[in-house]
Amino acid sequence: MILSFAKRIATAVPSIIGVVVVTFVLARALPGDPASYYAGSSATPQSIAQIRKALGLDKPLWLQFGDYANRLLHADLGTSLSSGQPVFQDLVTRLPASIELTLCALVFAMLIGLPLGIAAATQPGKASDHLCRIVVSVGAAFPTFFVSLGLVYVFYFKLGVSPEPLGRLNDTYFTVPPTITGLYLIDTLLAGDISAFWASCAQLILPSVSLGLFALAPIARIARASMLASLSSDYCRTARAMGLSRTRVVYGYGLRNAMLPVINILGMVFSFLLGANVLVEQVFAWPGIGAYAVNAVISSDYAAVQGFVLMMAILYILLNLVVDLAAAAIDPRVRYDG
Template sequence: MNFVWKRLLATLPSLAGVVVLTFLLSHALPGDPAAYFAGPAADANSIAEIREKLGLDRPLVEQFFYYVADLLRGNLGKSLTTGQPVLTDLVDRLPASLELSAYALVFAIGCAIPMGVLAAIRLDRPADHACRVIVTVCAAFPTFFIGLLLVYVFYFLLGWAPEPLGRLNEILYTAPPRVTGAYTIDALIAGDGEVFRAALAQLVLPAISLGLFALAPLARITRAAMLESLSSDFVRTAHASGLPTSKVLFTYAFRNSLLPISSVLGMVFSFLLGSNVLIEQVFGWQGVGAYAVSAVLASDYAAVQGFVLMMALLYILLNLLVDVLATLIDPRVRFEG
């Protein structure tokens, strides 16, 4: 476990840099949060009074030290748009984004890894060319365009998908009792199959929209890793020993390709969490992405800072998890830096 502690200590400078940059960038947002909070009919005196109450009249350095002191106490501030503590808002909305990103990652893995393996086995054949075309097309279009296209085709034209109104149609269904915050999991825990199917139906289009963009890097790294394994000496030796082709491919080649694939998964999942901002807007998803957009539009410093810090912490934890998984896949791997 020494390498885990070393990795945690190595992230402290990065985390400190994130705190500083988050504070500076959030204060560079256009607009005046005091004016937004006071309302369009407020006069200059009312705005100045609110600015003093929020501490925005203090020097920037003093505001920063107050901000760090609040962070050390676990206080992320109060959101101007919701009127609730930012930490409460993030905890309430994070499960929705995690659920969407997790389903998108499962979809991407389920499509990308078989495609990458098939492309490597059928190198320079039609299957390989088709895989490269699909990957290029998926990477070429932005996620919000794919989301709008899927809504237009499968909801508006064909009527196969439910209305893109968020996580659940609350007119027809009641949200399951909160346990994890993920509707599909909570519905299964409650034994409510109808709500589970409804929540899953709402997830299909946004998860596919988000997962298609993550499909490209996973398919590419799988193809490259499999090609490297297939050209290695141990695979040629296994073929020469008369082992079945399927055993050589999946027991030797694919197993040795898992390390680079798993190394990319953490980065891809972090990317999905950050990229679901636009998808949440398209599908009315009540996640942290939509919360961050509202905060930016309202110049809500505390909410923007909390969102960025939360994403930075998740990214650090995901990379640490990937490092641990890498050592489980290949015990020879050690991370000393």
């Protein structure tokens, strides 16, 4: 198995190189001039030219790419023009916020989607099956920003049961916990600040539900399909013929074999949500990497855009490795094939 994972990492190297090249080219194909944006609206052509020279944008593209590749080899993603900070520092600072939001959304989607898919597969054609189809259709049809704005309008403006969407924690009333993991739910508990913990939970509910509804659809759909295939297989029919209880057949035999496709889809859903939660972050003023990437694109911040895409590519590869480990733990055949 170790050899198979080493091969997987080796095959990922050309993908990362391709991401670096494509991101560099596409970033410079974006409309706008970072030197003009950085200089301001009242800048003269001479000052813009000086800034372009200071940023190295007056060099040929192949020389700019050479400088960028050389910095990457030294683990330097460059400096963001928007924040004035190293891109690596910006990403590391904002990444925990996006990970916490994505994890909570994925947990919500799993808690709803997996039981719903199992219930639909064990009772095909009945009320639970129709409910699963409706939830999947609704979850896939409505865009995340529409759901986010609707939840804010109902639960904050109308009912007043949700806190104001001002990011991860309202620092006017609560103390931001010391950064240990970067995840407020964990850091507040480690700091012993229970009130800040519950406040962080309250801030997470609406954005997690908004993002989780979108992830719920593929999870419920895959869970239903894989459970139907598993329950109709020979080993489940044999287990029923031997007189085993329905619970043992469904959860002991059917569910374990049906979890492999669900685990595979979880890795893709998590990586997709991590990069696509920008609209939810904008609505709830969430200081994550999605909002950072949008601001970088608007300001033609080449270093920030390239750093974001490169980080997402590496995270996607790592997530695939984690999914492979989980699949091998669930299904021994994966280990033998590896």
